[in-house]
Amino acid sequence: MQDAADALLALGAEALQLTPGNAPSHDFVEGLRRRGVPVRTHHGFDARALRRPVWSPSAECLVDADSVHPPRDVDPASAPWRQRAESGAFHALTLETMYPGYALGTGDALTWAMDLGLKLAVDVSHLHIQRTSGVLSGAVWRRLQDYPLIDEVHLSANPGDRDAHHPLQPDTFGLEWARARCADGTPLILECYLHRLSDDARKTQWALCRDTT
Known part of the structure; x- marks a missing residue:
């Protein structure tokens, strides 16, 4: 660490x-x-271990983190998680937008979350996967861009079929919007795999986030 x-x-x-x-x-x-x-x-971070569980089978959040992933669709917590969300149990949490296979992994799920007034960490690379999977409409993406309850923006690139955490490119989906939210004070978190890059390539990633290339 x-x-x-x-x-x-x-x-x-x-x-x-x-x-x-x-x-x-x-x-x-x-x-x-x-x-x-x-x-x-974020999520299952623990300074004393590699990771820790985030959700109990009854959908209680087991971590005290600034943002967390919602459960996968196959997790025991999946069904009770939705029920607890609708009861207002998660309004103190910041929940990350995901991709198919997770709660908040489709445009319909994001609409549901916005209708409930849930706080979101918007991962634009996950939204890119939703778009290429055909489960995120332009209308939902436009609504999400103006959603007031966004606590974080997560940024990386991928080919659209997996969460690859590739380095940013000038045309990376969501980059311009992410910069604008950052300029308005929303934390912007670069999530590409920097450990695989040279120092010069790492500096280029910083410059792309700041629009100083």
Whole structure:
């Protein structure tokens, strides 16, 4: 965790999203905060483990994170999750827009979430998968662009058939809109796999986020 954080901060990152999967480092989050680094936690992040469960079978959220994925359609939590959402149980959570196979993975599900007034973390790469799968209409995408309850925007590229976390290109779907939301104060989180890139390529990704290429 510490090595990854140091590499990103050396590039000029203004803040870090802490996600599951990195090998634990002692005193990690506390050390970042002592250095004045703003952090947001995501999904099953745990500073002491690779990951932790997010949903119980009865759809109780088991983590205290700034944003979480909703459950997969095959998860035991799937049916009770929808019922709990409709009862107002998740209005304090920020739920990420997903792709087919997950709750919030279709345009109909996003319409349902907006009608309920749920807070969203909009992952534009996931929306690209929805579009290429034929489950996200232009009308729903336009409504989502103006939705007031967006707490985060997540940004990466993919070929439309999987969540590949590829580097951004100038024509990446949703990039221009993501920049505009960032300019309005919404946190913009770059989620491409930077560890696979050279330092120069990493700097290009930063420039694309900021529209300074």
